[in-house]
Amino acid sequence: AAMALAREAADGEAGELRLGFVSAALYRHLPRLLRRLRDELPGVRPYLFELSSNEQLAAISEGDLDIGFTHPPFGTGERLDILTFPDEKLIAVLPKDGGPDRVTLGELAARGLVLFPKEQGPATHARILDAFAAAGQEPQIVQEATRALTMLSLVSAGLGAALLPRSTQVLSFEGVRYASIADDRLPAFSLSAIARRRPRRAVIDKVWKVLAVVAAEATPGS
Template identity: 45%
Template sequence: MSGPGGPSRAGGSLDTRPMRYLLAIADAGSLTHAAEALGVAQPALSQAINRLEADLGVRLFDRSRRGATLTEAGRAIIDDVRASLALATSATQRARAIAGGKAGRLHIGFVTHAVYDVLPSALRLLRTEFPGVEVELSEMGNADQLTALEQGAIDLAMLHTPLPLPGRVRTKLVRREKLVAVLPVGHPLGADGRVGLAEIAALGLVWFPERQLPAMRAGIVAALQRAGLDPHFVQEANRTLTVLSCVAAGLGASLLPQSAAVLAHRGVQFADVRDGDGLPHFELGVLWIAANRPTLAEQLADRL
């Protein structure tokens, strides 16, 4: 039913017709002019206002041949009606945006490595394609992000892969880089500007705790052992900047993705590994929880 006495929904949105009719008459000063502006028949408009007045138990307009003017009761509520109509319109638009994945709240967890490229790319996409989304950002380690994702504390994780995943978690690889050596400034390099695995092993490794990146750490150990070297971890650090600080202090060497060089940390130098073909690649992936319908997190991941 589409008439004035119809249901509380019209055209897939909240039924704001009574408020719009009231405001149109108040602004136009007559039912005839208001009906023309609204594009409705004057009898239908008159019936709608009569019904509204009956529901409220007050007369909203004094009507005469000269037009329609607000009564004292009408003047008392007109500002509230304008505000209510604006809120109802905004609520309808927001509900549609959320249902379409274009609005809402998105909590993103990320490792330090994501700030070089992946996180800025994601934020640019959110700003241009999902402008109604409120974003919360939390820098977290790998293991903490996986726990937070499973518990619903974050919606999207940006972390190092591969890693074992629970059944409901989906993942997408977004970056894959070779590892390069991180050495204290002044450590001699070869004539080719590179360094060998033996030199890195001799300095000792500054790296992330095993629980944080178990597959990556195991790959580095295996590469060193295949080269006949004894892997020795001299210091553990759970953030990239901390790893760089430890190397700058002369505690040892490290192996980090090539993009980490953008940090330009004082006291360290980056160099390719001459015999590093057997080293694992440094991967960055995005993770989200699978749902019955595409979530905002999944839509964003698809675009990265």
């Protein structure tokens, strides 16, 4: 059995996988990858770490993480393999108060925003505020939060409104409602999978091929 395990590890069929992810990967792409690994590479042992994009980039650069689900752009000199998933529109998360299913940027600004810190995604953060400014709005950021579940909790408590990827709607969270946004100026949320190009273990190459299939299946028209 030990010899068989060693052969599988050498061929990339078995081994440890250190997998980082941001909240946006939880609702669709990460579960699909884990299901495929269970079916196609049962000898792979995933260890999951919920980390910000910047934390993942640092961990991959230092060799502490094998693959990450992150938000671009990637401010690193590390040579990376990158798989891109379809962009997602942002959706408003509001207290469950019987309000409409569609809101304006002005209505969101009036409530105040629960938003991720600038350091977590500087480009997207700036584009969100620019969209409000273009609509003649200057929202107050009433609370910063780094995780989607934290944002949902804060919105449920009535602290403000949040902006999250549309796939977040799969979560049924007490005290919140989801609404589309009547403005096309807000940026879409981008998600990519990244891995250090070389050196890396054979098991990472195998997992990367499986992940490429997951990304292709998620792309419309593929």
